[in-house]
Amino acid sequence: MVSAKKHVPIVKKRTKRFARHQSDRFMRVDPSWRKPKGIDSRVRRRFRGTQAMPSIGYGTNKKTRYMMPSGHKAFLVNNTKDVELLLMHNRTYAAEYDHPLVPRKEGKQQELANMDPRIAHGVSSRKRVDIIARAKQLGVKVTNSKAKVTTEV
Structure with a gap:
């Protein structure tokens, strides 16, 4: 078997999934991410102490994106x-x-x-x-x- 090409170390900036706002409070609110749209929403306005929203900064390095731990x-x-x-x-x-x-x-x-x-x-x-x-x-x-x-x- 051939080993994988040399590559920069695989770093995942975030491995936890982003949860939908208030999905921890109500069973009817599914945890799959939805962007908050409310005019007074603390999460949308990015107040301190609220949950994080997905943004481009959490993206993985293009060279190692979708790589398995083996490097393939x-x-x-x-x-x-x-x-x-x-x-x-x-x-x-x-x-x-x-x-x-x-x-x-x-x-x-x-x-x-x-x-x-x-x-x-x-x-x-x-x-x-x-x-x-x-x-x-x-x-x-x-x-x-x-x-x-x-x-x-």
């Missing part, structure tokens, strides 16, 4: 041809079978240099064996190579 980026693989795409990018990406950790945006093409190969969730165990074998030949890392392939003891 995720790439969703559906068949062996997808693995062959990673032949020249095996130090940047790693293949994976499961659902992607990073939400993909419809309509936008993502560059190969930003992903880690993963095998898609719906790929059968027979195809997974073929994908793993081809990835081994090409020296491509598959992050969840044991998923749906090994049996429970």
Whole structure:
């Protein structure tokens, strides 16, 4: 297996999710973030002692954004041809079978240099064996190579 390219240390400025204002007080208020819009809202006006609002300053370094701790980026693989795409990018990406950790945006093409190969969730165990074998030949890392392939003891 090929190790990842050298990169600056991965630093997450914030790992806690931003909670919606007053979601801790009421069960009916879902914790998923919504921007406060009220004219008197203390959170919107950024008073001291209130919860933080998401802003551009919390963003992660562009060079390490979406990187896994191994230094690779995720790439969703559906068949062996997808693995062959990673032949020249095996130090940047790693293949994976499961659902992607990073939400993909419809309509936008993502560059190969930003992903880690993963095998898609719906790929059968027979195809997974073929994908793993081809990835081994090409020296491509598959992050969840044991998923749906090994049996429970």
